[in-house]
Amino acid sequence: MSINNTTVGIDIGTCYTKVVVAEKVKNKKRYFPRIVGTGVAESRGIRHGYIVNPAEAQRSIKEALRQAERSSGVKISRAFTSIGGMGLQGVMSTGKTVVSSADIEVKETDIKSAMEASESQIAPSASSNRKIIHAIPLEYKLDGQNVLGNPLGLKGGSLEVRSFFITCLEHHINDIVESIEATGVEVVDTIASPIASSFVSLTKPQKIAGCVLADIGAETLSVVVFENNIPISLEVSPIGGTDITNDIALGLKIPLEEAEKIKLGTITSTSVSKQKLDEIISARLTDIFETIISHLKKINRHELLPAGIIITGGGSGLSSIEDRAKEKLNLPSSVVSLSSIGRRDSPLSDSRWSVAYGLCIIGLNEEESESLGLTSILQKTRFGFISWLKQFLP
Numbered sequence: 001m002s003i004n005n006t007t008v009g010i011d012i013g014t015c016y017t018k019v020v021v022a023e024k025v026k027n028k029k030r031y032f033p034r035i036v037g038t039g040v041a042e043s044r045g046i047r048h049g050y051i052v053n054p055a056e057a058q059r060s061i062k063e064a065l066r067q068a069e070r071s072s073g074v075k076i077s078r079a080f081t082s083i084g085g086m087g088l089q090g091v092m093s094t095g096k097t098v099v100s101s102a103d104i105e106v107k108e109t110d111i112k113s114a115m116e117a118s119e120s121q122i123a124p125s126a127s128s129n130r131k132i133i134h135a136i137p138l139e140y141k142l143d144g145q146n147v148l149g150n151p152l153g154l155k156g157g158s159l160e161v162r163s164f165f166i167t168c169l170e171h172h173i174n175d176i177v178e179s180i181e182a183t184g185v186e187v188v189d190t191i192a193s194p195i196a197s198s199f200v201s202l203t204k205p206q207k208i209a210g211c212v213l214a215d216i217g218a219e220t221l222s223v224v225v226f227e228n229n230i231p232i233s234l235e236v237s238p239i240g241g242t243d244i245t246n247d248i249a250l251g252l253k254i255p256l257e258e259a260e261k262i263k264l265g266t267i268t269s270t271s272v273s274k275q276k277l278d279e280i281i282s283a284r285l286t287d288i289f290e291t292i293i294s295h296l297k298k299i300n301r302h303e304l305l306p307a308g309i310i311i312t313g314g315g316s317g318l319s320s321i322e323d324r325a326k327e328k329l330n331l332p333s334s335v336v337s338l339s340s341i342g343r344r345d346s347p348l349s350d351s352r353w354s355v356a357y358g359l360c361i362i363g364l365n366e367e368e369s370e371s372l373g374l375t376s377i378l379q380k381t382r383f384g385f386i387s388w389l390k391q392f393l394p
Contacts, residue, residue, distance in 0.1 A: 005023050005024045006021055006022065006023050006024075006036070006072070006074050007021075007022050007023075007024070007033055007080070007359075007360045007363035007364045008020070008021050008022075008068070008074075008076050008078065008079035008080065008185075008359075008360070008363065009022075009079065009080050009081070009082070009196070009355070009356040009357065009358070009359025009360045009362075009363060010061070010064070010065075010079045010080070010081045010082070010180060010185075010356065010359070011081070011082045011193070011196075011353075011355040011356040011359065012043065012046065012051075012057070012060075012061065012081065012082070012176060012179075012180075013043055013046070013049070013084070013217060013218065013352075013355075014043060014046050014047065014048065014049055014085070014217060014218040014219045014220070014240075014242075015042070015043055015217075015218040015314065016040050016041065016042060016043055016352070017040065017041050017042075017043045017057075017060045017061055017063075017064045018038070018039070018040050018064060018352070018353060018355075018356045019038065019039040019040070019064045019065055019067070019068040019076075019079075019356065020035060020037075020038050020068070020353065020356040020357050020359070020360050021035070021036055021037040021038070021068050021069075021071075021072040021074055021076065021360075022034055022035050022036060022357070022360040022364065023036050024364055032361070032364070033357070033360040033361055033363075033364045035357070035360075036071075036072045036073075036074070037068045037069070037070075037071035037072020037073070037074065038067070038068055038071060038072075038353070038356075039063070039064040039065060039066065039067030039068030039069070039070075039071065040064055040067065041060045041061075041063035041064040041067070042060065043057070043060050044056035044057065044059060044060050045057040045060070046060075047219070048085050048086045048219045048220055048238060049084045049085015049086060049087065049088075049193075049217070049219070049220055049236075050085050050086065050087055050169075050172050050175065051172075051175040051176065051179055054175065054178070054179050054182075057179045058179050058182050058183060061179060061180055061183050062183050065183060065185065076185055077184070077185060077186060078185065078186045078187075078188050079180070079185050079186070079187065079188065079359075079363075080187075080188050080189055080190075080191060080359040080360075080362060080363040081176060081177070081180055081187055081189075081190055081191070081359070082190070082191055082192070082193040082196050082355050082356075082359060083133060083168050083172065083173055083176060083190045083191065083192055083193060084192070084193030084194070084217070084220070084222060084236070084355070085172070085193075085220055085236065086220060086236055086238060087168045087169035087172035087173075088166065088167075088168050088192055088193070088194075088222070088234065088236045089126065089130070089166070089167050089168070089234070089235075089236070090164060090165070090166050090167075090231075090233055090234035090235065091122055091123075091126045091127075091164075091165050091167060092138075092162065092163070092164055092165075093118045093119065093121045093122045093162075093163050093165060094118055094121060094160065094161065094162045094163070095114050095115065095116070095117030095118030095119065095120065095121050095160070095161055095163070096114065096117055096158055096159065096160040096161075097110060097113040097114045097117050097158070097159055098157065098158055098159075099155075099156060099157055099158065099159055100113070103155070104155045104156060104157060105153060105154070105155050106142070106151045106152055106153060106154050106155070106156065106159055107152070108152065110159050111137075111151065111152065111159070111161075113159075114140075114159045114160065114161040115135055115137060115161060115163060117161075118161050118162070118163040118165075119132065119135065119163070119165065122165065126167070127167065129169060129170055129171070130167040130168060130169055130170060131167060131168055131169075131170045131173055132165050132166070132167050133166055133167065133168055133173070133190055133191070133192055134165065134166040134191075134192060134195060135163060135164075135165050136163060136164045136165070136166075136230055136231060137161050137162075137163050138161075138162045138163060138164050138230065138232060139161070139162040140159065140160065140161050140162075141159070141160040141161075142154055142156035142158070142159055142160075143156040143157055143158055144158075144160075164230075164231065164232060164233070166192045166195070166231075166234055168190075168192070173190060176190070177190065188363065189362075191358075191359060191362060192234070193215065193222060193355050194213060194215055194222045194223075194224040194231075194234060195224065195231065195358075196354075196355045196356075196358035196359045196362065197213065197215055197312055197354040197355045197358050198213055198224065198226070198231070198358065199358040199361045199362065200336070200338065200354040200357050200358045200361065201213055201310055201312045201336040201351065201354050201358075202226065202310060204229060205307070206226070206307035206310065207226040207227075207228075207229045207230075207307075208227075208228060208229045209305075209306040209307040210225075210226065210227040210228075210301070210304070210305040210306055210307055211225070211226055211305050211306075211307035211308060211309070211310055212224070212225045212226075212292065212296065212301075212305055212308075212309045212310070212331075213225075213226070213309075213310050213312065214288075214292055214309055214310070214311050214312070214313075214325075215312050215313040215355075216240055216241055216288065216311065216312075216313040216314065216315025216316055217240045217241065217313045217314060217315065218240050218241050218242045218314060219238065219239075219240045219242050219243075220236050220237065220238060220239070220240050221236065221237045221238075221239050221240055221288055221291060221292075222234070222235075222236050222313075223235050223236075223237075223291075223292055223295050225295075225296070225299065225301060225305070227301075227305075232299070233295070233299045233301075235295045237291050239287060239288055239291060240313075240314075240315060241263070241313075241314050241315035243284055243287075244263055244280075244281055244284045244285075244315070244318070245259045245260045245263055246259075247280050247281075247283070247284050248262055248263055248277065248280055248281070251276065251280045252272055252276070252277070252280075262277065263281070263318070264317060265319060281318065282324065285318070285321065285324050285328075286328065288315075289324070289325060289328040289329055290328075292309070292329065293328070293329060296329075303329070303330050303331060305331060306332075307332065308326075308329075308331040308332030308333050308334070309325050309326075309329055309331050309332070309333045309334075310333075310334055310335075310336060311325060311333065311334070311335045311336065311351075312335070312336040312351040312354050313351060313352060313354075314352050316335045316336065316350075316351050317335075317350065321335065322334060322335055335351065336351035336354055337350070337351065338350060338351060338353055338354060338357065
């Protein structure tokens with residue numbers, strides 16, 4: 001298989017490091033990735049999504065890469081990777097620029113200048129030791145009047161943009177990239193995990209109507225809200241599936257390994273009260289959903305997202321989580337399933353793979369950027385600063 005026809009996504013999570021290899025397949029006029037190989041290894045040296053022991057993390061990455069190479073028959077040399085965990089943060093900012101051309105027609109350079117002005121207005125407390133990885137224009141104004149869509153070609157004296165920036169701690173990004181490249185694989189670009197997951201987990205109608213994507217990981221909860229087909233907020237909290245496991249172990253006085261199996265519904269030798277177990281799980285899920293509600297209230301979207309909440313990540317496998325989410329948030333709810341993609345013999349069958357697969361979709365369209373609106377302008381560092389101007393224009 002030619003490596004030029006493949007794309008690779010590496011998702012380094014707190015519990016598992018996952019690698020997906022996909023090849024380009026053309027369906028009508030658009031390319032899409034067909035999974036040809038996967039690799040997974042237990043993550044070591046990772047806490048809350050960031051690297052605490054580079055040597056251990058590199059061993060996990062190497063093992064996952066070896067598995068992916070064996071199953072796909074492809075020698076992996078380049079890959080896209082995700083950035084998640086507590087280092088992620090979303091911030092709003094507004095910037096203004098004077099239209100530069102003599103005929104006062106808005107050019108690409110004016111839009112870029114407005115975005116740069118918006119970036120310069122980010123408070124130091126939200127930008128110190130951080131790197132912008134995504135810059136998303138939410139709304140434009142021309143001479144104080146709202147612009148519907150792209151202002152390119154319109155005429156006016158001043159252009160204002162309200163922007164949403166996703167940032168990450170700079171050393172977090174550097175540690176991830178250095179650990180991957182230490183294995184001999186070049187990092188093409190870095191993508192925020194919730195954004196990568198959204199390419200697989202959400203449909204365009206859901207993103208247009210308004211929805212919240214909740215990724216319940218092992219040690220973190222990532223929440224990203226979409227409206228009008230663009231992300232408008234993001235927040236990561238230090239709560240996840242491991243907390244549920246710990247609660248079960250404490251509540252039932254059993255080993256952690258046994259608690260994890262019980263949480264996932266695996267038959268074990270432990271005899272437990274279903275009522276007691278439900279009470280333990282329900283209490284922690286309530287904490288998770290109240291965290292989501294708090295975020296939605298902060299951005300004035302509580303009970304106002306027609307497409308509801310879509311749940312992904314390892315914690316999404318809990319039984320009845322859809323019903324609990326619907327009841328608590330008073331919104332439609334669903335759990336992401338990836339069972340319809342990939343090869344029949346591929347282990348990729350649940351939402352824990354959504355980030356790695358989403359990275360493949362993005363990587364596939366690196367050259368065919370028009371199909372997803374991905375562009376790499378405003379790239380300030382080798383590691384990334386993807387500005388999806390066409391994808392995210394209002």
